[in-house]
Amino acid sequence: MTATPKIELIGVTKTFGDNAVLKGIDLQVAAGESLVIIGTSGCGKSVTLKCLNGLITPDGGSIKIDGVEIFGGDRAAMEDLRRRFGMTFQFGALFDSLPIWENVTFRLRQRQKLTKAAARDIAVATVTDLGLAPHVIDQYPAELSGGMQKRVALARAIADKPEILLFDEPTSGLDPITGGVIDRLIIDAVQRLGATTVTISHDMASVRRIADKVAMVHNGVILWCGDVKDMDKSGVPEVHQFVHGLAEGPLTQTAAPAQQGRT
Amino acid sequence: MLSFIQNIGRTALTFLSALGRLTLFSVIAVRWIFTPPYYWQQLLRQIIDIGYYSLPVVGLTTLFSGMVLALQSYTGFARFSAEDTVATVVVLSVTRELGPVLAGLMVAGRIGASMAAEIGTMRVTDQIDALDTLSTRPMQYLVAPRLLAGTICLPFLVLIGDVIGVFGGYIIGVFRLGFNPAIYLSRTLEYLEISDVTLGLIKAAVFGFLIALMGCYHGYHSGRGAEGVGRATTNAVVSASILILISNYLVTALFFGV
Numbered sequence: 001m002t003a004t005p006k007i008e009l010i011g012v013t014k015t016f017g018d019n020a021v022l023k024g025i026d027l028q029v030a031a032g033e034s035l036v037i038i039g040t041s042g043c044g045k046s047v048t049l050k051c052l053n054g055l056i057t058p059d060g061g062s063i064k065i066d067g068v069e070i071f072g073g074d075r076a077a078m079e080d081l082r083r084r085f086g087m088t089f090q091f092g093a094l095f096d097s098l099p100i101w102e103n104v105t106f107r108l109r110q111r112q113k114l115t116k117a118a119a120r121d122i123a124v125a126t127v128t129d130l131g132l133a134p135h136v137i138d139q140y141p142a143e144l145s146g147g148m149q150k151r152v153a154l155a156r157a158i159a160d161k162p163e164i165l166l167f168d169e170p171t172s173g174l175d176p177i178t179g180g181v182i183d184r185l186i187i188d189a190v191q192r193l194g195a196t197t198v199t200i201s202h203d204m205a206s207v208r209r210i211a212d213k214v215a216m217v218h219n220g221v222i223l224w225c226g227d228v229k230d231m232d233k234s235g236v237p238e239v240h241q242f243v244h245g246l247a248e249g250p251l252t253q254t255a256a257p258a259q260q261g262r263t
Numbered sequence: 264m265l266s267f268i269q270n271i272g273r274t275a276l277t278f279l280s281a282l283g284r285l286t287l288f289s290v291i292a293v294r295w296i297f298t299p300p301y302y303w304q305q306l307l308r309q310i311i312d313i314g315y316y317s318l319p320v321v322g323l324t325t326l327f328s329g330m331v332l333a334l335q336s337y338t339g340f341a342r343f344s345a346e347d348t349v350a351t352v353v354v355l356s357v358t359r360e361l362g363p364v365l366a367g368l369m370v371a372g373r374i375g376a377s378m379a380a381e382i383g384t385m386r387v388t389d390q391i392d393a394l395d396t397l398s399t400r401p402m403q404y405l406v407a408p409r410l411l412a413g414t415i416c417l418p419f420l421v422l423i424g425d426v427i428g429v430f431g432g433y434i435i436g437v438f439r440l441g442f443n444p445a446i447y448l449s450r451t452l453e454y455l456e457i458s459d460v461t462l463g464l465i466k467a468a469v470f471g472f473l474i475a476l477m478g479c480y481h482g483y484h485s486g487r488g489a490e491g492v493g494r495a496t497t498n499a500v501v502s503a504s505i506l507i508l509i510s511n512y513l514v515t516a517l518f519f520g521v
């Protein structure tokens with residue numbers, strides 16, 4: 001028998017106003033697999049990721065987790081589903097008004113009564129695991145560097161041992177060394193948890209380190225999807241151009257729509 | 264001609280759907296106020312922010328309003344030898360009208376803006392989505408405590424503002440207009456009824472709810488980027504101020520003659 005994919009998207013569409021962002025995304029991720037989504041800025045990678053745990057409701061198509069349609073149930077069903085996910089956001093999205101220890105243990109403390117001391121102990125253990133100094137837990141997000149914020153966001157996402165991890169550009173804006181460290185942390189965490197992961201990345205070195213499979217989004221559909229080792233011989237000009245960061249190629253003519261605000 | 268009618272129709276539809284969204288938003292938020300888990304820390308933070316830190320603004324506003332009211336009503340009533348009524352006029356105007364409306368408008372500027380800016384920033388930086396991914400309902404965690412705190416705090420602020428406003432009138436009455444302190448005080452209390460004060464406090468509670476609702480609603484639906492947050496902030500203050508003036512009339516009319 002063929003195993004049910006952990007995550008399955010069939011013909012997912014999403015339009016904002018008159019901006020048709022997703023025009024029919026088809027994607028499958030097997031349990032324990034690490035998929036990386038690549039594509040030009042503004043092509044809808046973040047929107048796709050947010051559809052997976054219902055933060056954005058698609059206009060059409062179907063999204064199944066373990067074979068179960070996620071938009072079929074009520075709010076409580078969606079809340080239960082979200083518990084199985086951990087997610088980091090493109091811009092960190094740490095809670096500005098809370099110190100690091102409260103950020104890291106946020107979800108744990110929603111689920112169970114924890115004394116302040118116990119929560120702080122867990123926070124210290126988690127951040128030191130990720131190579132941060134213990135005193136960081138009393139600082140606020142704005143006091144940390146970009147790389148440290150990304151680590152804290154990672155800590156917050158995995159603190160509760162979710163089955164599925166979603167990472168939106170975990171290494172973008174970081175120097176190559178810190179980026180490498182984050183990649184290592186992701187690989188470690190995933191192996192430890194046995195989680196299925198979907199990561200968005202622009203960083204090809206990072207893609208090669210963390211991906212089992214790669215999918216390229218272009219013009220609202222999956223242009224190519226395959227094993228990371230086949231990425232260089234895909235035969236698709238757009239993929240070739242993207243992977244090698246070439247200025248000339250098919251992607252330049254179909255530039256992404258003008259960005260308003262942020263990507 | 265046709266396009267003119269179309270425009271009216273479209274505006275009316277937009278207005279109705281906005282009204283519908285707002286109503287739905289408040290119903291959901293109010294329901295979460297009464298559903299566990301209760302976020303006491305959030306509530307406390309909001310109460311301090313709204314109730315405590317607004318005291319100087321509200322105190323100064325009502326103090327000077329009470330003072331100016333004493334001067335102006337003296338000028339007016341002296342023209343038909345009714346200067347004696349100054350104390351009564353001051354206390355009734357302050358408790359029934361000026362206290363709640365001025366405090367409401369000042370707090371709308373302060374709190375409506377800061378709520379819209381804070382929640383709007385959380386929206387555009389994905390912090391609200393992050394709450395959803397961390398087993399927390401943003402409506403319950405962010406909006407419900409603010410609505411509750413606004414509704415609780417404004418009456419207290421107004422009560423304190425009333426006292427300060429009357430005190431302002433007293434200062435002018437005694438030290439500038441030469442009233443006997445004891446007589447001024449007894450005049451202040453003579454015609455004041457409990458219902459005057461409660462009317463003011465009911466208004467205050469309504470205003471507090473509306474201010475928090477506008478701040479949260481506009482912040483929650485903030486457009487993208489810094490520009491979106493800026494627009495949300497402006498909209499929150501403007502709509503809260505207008506709603507305060509409209510609901511002030513409605514509540515007054517409802518209790519008129521009671």
Ligand SMILES: Nc1ncnc2c1ncn2[C@@H]1O[C@H](COP(=O)(O)OP(=O)(O)O)[C@@H](O)[C@H]1O
Nearest residue numbers: 016021040041042043044045046047048260263
């Ligand atoms: N909440 C939203 N409202 C309106 N438009 C949006 C929203 N989120 C994303 N978009 C638009 O969708 C497109 C894809 O955005 P996104 O998925 O963030 O791109 P990226 O692939 O760089 O992550 C962009 O054009 C963006 O402007």
Ligand SMILES: [Mg+2]
Nearest residue numbers: 045046090263
């Ligand atoms: Mg993105």
